[in-house]
Amino acid sequence: MSHRAAQDRPATYRSVFAVAEFRPLFGSYVLATVGDFLARLALTVLVYERTGSPLLGALTFAISYLPWVVGGPLLAALADRLPRKRVMVVSDLARAALVALMAVPGTPLPALLLLLLLVSLGSPPYEAARSALTADVLTDDRYAVATSLTGVVQQLAQVIGFLLGGVLVTAVSPSLGLLVTAATFAAAGLWLGVGLQHRPAPDRDGEDAATLWADVLTGLRLVLTTPRLLAIVGLLWVGVLVTNAHEGIGPALSDQLVGGQALVGVLLAAHPAGAVVGGVLVGRFCPPSLRERLVTPLVLVSVGALAVAGLAPRVLDGDTAAVAVVALLAVAGFGNAWTIPLNVAFVQAVPAAVRGRAFGVAIAGMSAVQGLGALIAGAAASGTAPTDVVLLVGLVGLPLVAVPLVGLLRTRPPAVGVVAGPSGA
Known part of the structure; x- marks a missing residue:
């Protein structure tokens, strides 16, 4: 086997987990993500059942993304000013305490929503x-494989969180679900505290002690003035806006398809379940040189399948329509594997010293459009059949994603003899 061919072989999961510090990074993320989606679904269904309003249910789902919109880049800049381990541990433990307060029986709905908003403030710095720390810990293709693995686990965590949340909300008690969430955040924070090495704050490469706002502007300027980064985040934001909008109307979709909430957990879990399969196939088994070339077909699959899912109830009846919608949402989730090579390309294009700020800008925009998509879908579902909303999202999404896709192709770096790692080396 040639040297070039050997380098184009994907790294293995074994080699990723052989890095000691990746294990607590990975395990704590799993715990926190399961709890996050469990709490989010519990509150969304609770609000929908109390009010009967798809818009208010979607608003509840979207609230968890609001901190990223109003303060995400600012809070994320802390990851470039403070030791990253400290930022993560404090964020997890603070969220554990706040979620425990949410579990107090009889807490008024406005107070629950306020606490959810405060919990969400911990997400940007975390x-x-x-x-940024994952990119520091892992080099070469191990970062790409770890990215796919983290994405797969995030989707599995959504599946578990949504399904478990659906069971707890309908069969047990939302308070119990919130206590489970608090426990997962606490365990995650303790694991990070024990398992990560102490590192000082990142070297700022001669930058003076600028304010947080100046740090935010540095990250924003880097992303928006670098054609390659702008194309990457543009596709990320538009793609996420389109492919996640249906999550805001999960209860309304279930109502339309089966006349109640029995299907809500399955409907919301279908998309991440498909993403698990796509993430494993693309992230683990595709050669590094092939991954970015798959972005365009995968984006088209992820958006086109949504349009077909929305169309299914128009041509099918009863349980058959419900099964078809679930299956097509899973296909759309499979297509979402395009985020794996996009993440790797982003890290390769960003200097390590500003990685936290650049990630903050990217994730802030992504969270903003997730919340916006949920709100748009909720507002549309107030006067239109929820499956018709899914159909429209898919049809409108196809031309929307075409623009950043063209930009991504135009800024693709020329092929070289060495496969670049996260540092760009």
């Missing part, structure tokens, strides 16, 4: 620090 995610920026975790993403």
Whole structure:
């Protein structure tokens, strides 16, 4: 086997987990993500059942993304100013305490929503620090495989969180689900505290002690003025806006298809379940040189399958329509594997010293459009059949994703003899 062919072989899961610090990074992320989606579904269904409003249910789902919109880049900049381990541990433990307060029986709905908003404030610094630290800990193709693995686990966590949340909300008690969430955040924070090495704050490469706002502007300027980065985040934002909008109307979709909430957990779990399969196939078994070439077909699959899912109830009846919608949402989730090579391309294009800020900008935009998509879908479902909303999202999404796709292809770097790792080396 030639040297080039050997380098084009994907790394293995064994080699990724052989890095000691990746294990707590990975395991704590699993715990926190399961709890996050469990709590999110519990509150969304609770609000929908109390009010009967798809818009208010979607608003509840979208609230968890609001901190990224109003303060995400600012909070994420902490990952480039403070030790990243400290940022992650404090974020997890603070969220554990806040979720425990949410579990108090009889808490008024406005107070629950306020606490959810405060819990969500912990996400920007945590995610920026975790993403940047993972790129520091893992080199070469292990970062790409770890990215796919983390994405797969995130989708599995959504499946578990949504299904478990659906059971707890309908059969047990939302308070119990919130206590489980608090426990997962606490365990995640303790695991990070024990398992990660202490590292000082990142070297700022001669930058002076600028304010947080100046740090935010640095990250924003880098992303928006670098054609390659702009194409990457543009596709990320538009793609996520389209492919996740249906999550905001899960209860309304279930109502339309089966006349109640029996299907809500399955409907919301179908998309991440498909993403698990796509993530494993693309992230683990595709050669590094092939992954980015798969972005365009995978994006088209992820958006086109949504349009077909929305069309299914128009041509099928009863349980057959419900099964078809679930299956097509899973196909759309499979297509979402395009985010894996996009993440790797982003890391390769960003200097390590500003990685936290750049991730903050990217994730802030992604969270903003997730919340916006949920709200748009909820508003549309107030006067239109929920499956018709899914159909429209898919049809409108196809031309929307075409623009950043063209930009991504135009800025693709020329092929070289060495496969680049996260550092770009």
